[in-house]
Amino acid sequence: MGGHKNIEVTIEAFKKIHSHSFKYLESAVNGILLGTVQKDSSIIVNDIIPLFHNGTLLPMFEVAMIQIEEYCKVNQIDMVGYYHITDNLSEKEVDPMAKKILEKLSNELHTFCFITIVELDNDNQSGLISLSSNGNSLAKQQDVKVVGQPSFDTLKQTLKQILTEHKETKLNDFEDYLSNPTLDWLNKPL
Amino acid sequence: MDINQSEVAQLKEYREKVYKKSFDAKLVIEFLRFLRITKLRSTRLVADLGSTLLSKYFSKITTENEVTNTFSVCVAYDIVEQVVLALLECNKAKEASEFIEDRLVKKFGEKSVRVSRLRAMQLECSNTFGKANDIYVGVLEKYPADQLTMKRQVSILKSKGQYQQAITMLNTYLQAFMIDPEAWLELAHLNIKLLSFKNAMFCYEELILAAPINYIYYVKYAELIYSIGGAENYIVALKYYTHSLELNNHTSQDNAIPPTNLTALYGIIMCIFSFCNTHGYGTTKLREPQIELYQWCQSELRAITAKYTPHKLSIVNAFIQHTDVLNK
Numbered sequence: 001m002g003g004h005k006n007i008e009v010t011i012e013a014f015k016k017i018h019s020h021s022f023k024y025l026e027s028a029v030n031g032i033l034l035g036t037v038q039k040d041s042s043i044i045v046n047d048i049i050p051l052f053h054n055g056t057l058l059p060m061f062e063v064a065m066i067q068i069e070e071y072c073k074v075n076q077i078d079m080v081g082y083y084h085i086t087d088n089l090s091e092k093e094v095d096p097m098a099k100k101i102l103e104k105l106s107n108e109l110h111t112f113c114f115i116t117i118v119e120l121d122n123d124n125q126s127g128l129i130s131l132s133s134n135g136n137s138l139a140k141q142q143d144v145k146v147v148g149q150p151s152f153d154t155l156k157q158t159l160k161q162i163l164t165e166h167k168e169t170k171l172n173d174f175e176d177y178l179s180n181p182t183l184d185w186l187n188k189p190l
Numbered sequence: 191m192d193i194n195q196s197e198v199a200q201l202k203e204y205r206e207k208v209y210k211k212s213f214d215a216k217l218v219i220e221f222l223r224f225l226r227i228t229k230l231r232s233t234r235l236v237a238d239l240g241s242t243l244l245s246k247y248f249s250k251i252t253t254e255n256e257v258t259n260t261f262s263v264c265v266a267y268d269i270v271e272q273v274v275l276a277l278l279e280c281n282k283a284k285e286a287s288e289f290i291e292d293r294l295v296k297k298f299g300e301k302s303v304r305v306s307r308l309r310a311m312q313l314e315c316s317n318t319f320g321k322a323n324d325i326y327v328g329v330l331e332k333y334p335a336d337q338l339t340m341k342r343q344v345s346i347l348k349s350k351g352q353y354q355q356a357i358t359m360l361n362t363y364l365q366a367f368m369i370d371p372e373a374w375l376e377l378a379h380l381n382i383k384l385l386s387f388k389n390a391m392f393c394y395e396e397l398i399l400a401a402p403i404n405y406i407y408y409v410k411y412a413e414l415i416y417s418i419g420g421a422e423n424y425i426v427a428l429k430y431y432t433h434s435l436e437l438n439n440h441t442s443q444d445n446a447i448p449p450t451n452l453t454a455l456y457g458i459i460m461c462i463f464s465f466c467n468t469h470g471y472g473t474t475k476l477r478e479p480q481i482e483l484y485q486w487c488q489s490e491l492r493a494i495t496a497k498y499t500p501h502k503l504s505i506v507n508a509f510i511q512h513t514d515v516l517n518k
Binding site for chain 2: 184
């Protein structure tokens with residue numbers, strides 16, 4: 001994970017990550033970040049694939065990864081990171097499973113980031129931060145910006161709109177798909 | 191835990207109805223009742239609609255026969271409780287507290303256990319765990335066998351992030367109340383969180399004994415033992431996945447509802463794939479019925495995808511090829 005590289009997310013990815021946590025507000029959720037790595041090893045996240053909300057175990061994670069890999073190959077996009085949003089804000093340590101997944105990904109990918117959600121405020125307008133591994137624990141690396149740097153009000157308005165129009169229920173993760181194949185984990189733009 | 195697809199479909203229908211229409215008290219009451227019976231979750235909607243219902247129509251719903259014919263006073267207070275819980279889950283402690291004090295304390299008094307439990311939960315929501323715990327301790331002194339209150343104490347430990355202590359406390363609780371599936375489920379969940387898969391498996395064994403026809407428990411058990419890994423475990427996982435498929439047998443031929451147990455189909459393929467990759471076993475150690483099952487899952491997966499999500503056919507085909515052990 002090293003170095004201080006810039007990480008930006010598109011507004012679409014920003015909406016989807018927050019929607020996933022809105023949809024399952026009682027549980028921890030996770031997913032894969034897709035995008036491109038620039039020459040200076042900064043990362044742009046274009047899209048996300050939401051994965052699970054009832055705990056993550058190995059077999060279905062492997063299934064998801066094999067399928068996402070194929071999707072990336074065909075659509076010429078890269079896996080650039082992983083996000084995990086905890087269900088418990090007073091949790092001091094990073095979720096053990098998330099840590100394991102990160103280890104696994106760091107063996108396979110050269111450049112990738114780990115993103116989680118924090119409260120939106122003036123200092124952190126997207127509500128997203130990236131973490132970097134620091135021995136056994138993970139430390140905050142930087143605030144994640146939204147591409148084009150829209151104003152704080154625009155971002156808040158975007159999220160409010162999702163909630164008032166209940167758009168978060170339209171987002172489906174891989175686990176939703178497993179219990180109902182008509183639900184598409186390759187969500188169309190919200 | 192068992193997902194009932196017709197209920198899920200009904201929930202979707204209700205949701206669309208309550209979004210579209212302007213506020214309709216009768217519909218909201220019906221919706222809330224549906225959620226209480228099915229135990230499905232729609233927290234934010236309950237919080238939004240419920241608080242409007244309670245602030246504007248409360249006098250109406252407590253006086254019988256005005257809104258619906260079958261409505262009774264005690265149901266009105268069930269609704270208050272339901273809405274308060276939803277508000278707490280949405281971090282709206284202040285609004286919840288107003289309903290508790292104005293509606294519930296006035297009606298049932300300070301001494302009601304059910305009301306004081308809600309008060310304590312409101313304190314939990316505002317992160318004053320100490321005070322909340324004091325209330326629970328007080329209730330337990332009077333009613334030492336109050337299960338709900340004991341479980342709240344576990345949840346305090348959980349929200350503080352003290353998972354190990356929460357597990358210890360749940361274990362003590364389960365020694366007294368062995369037949370509480372909710373508690374076993376929670377213990378399993380906590381153990382999975384801390385990656386103690388063996389302990390979590392024990393919990394699911396209990397759950398399977400309590401509800402031997404619930405396919406989800408078998409799926410979870412299979413996933414756990416697969417996660418531990420090893421050739422023998424892959425075969426055990428395979429058996430559990432297969433049994434879950436036996437219990438939930440919606441296939442691609444079934445037109446009423448889409449299949450709901452894709453996890454098992456994928457799981458069976460993964461088990462065989464991983465088994466063949468351990469120690470380079472290859473397919474030599476597989477038995478004939480296992481190969482047949484594996485091939486059936488592959489074709490079933492293709493059929494389901496072609497029927498319900500044809501645009502994903504290439505991805506699923508790539509998955510099947512990637513995990514193919516027979517034609518390598």
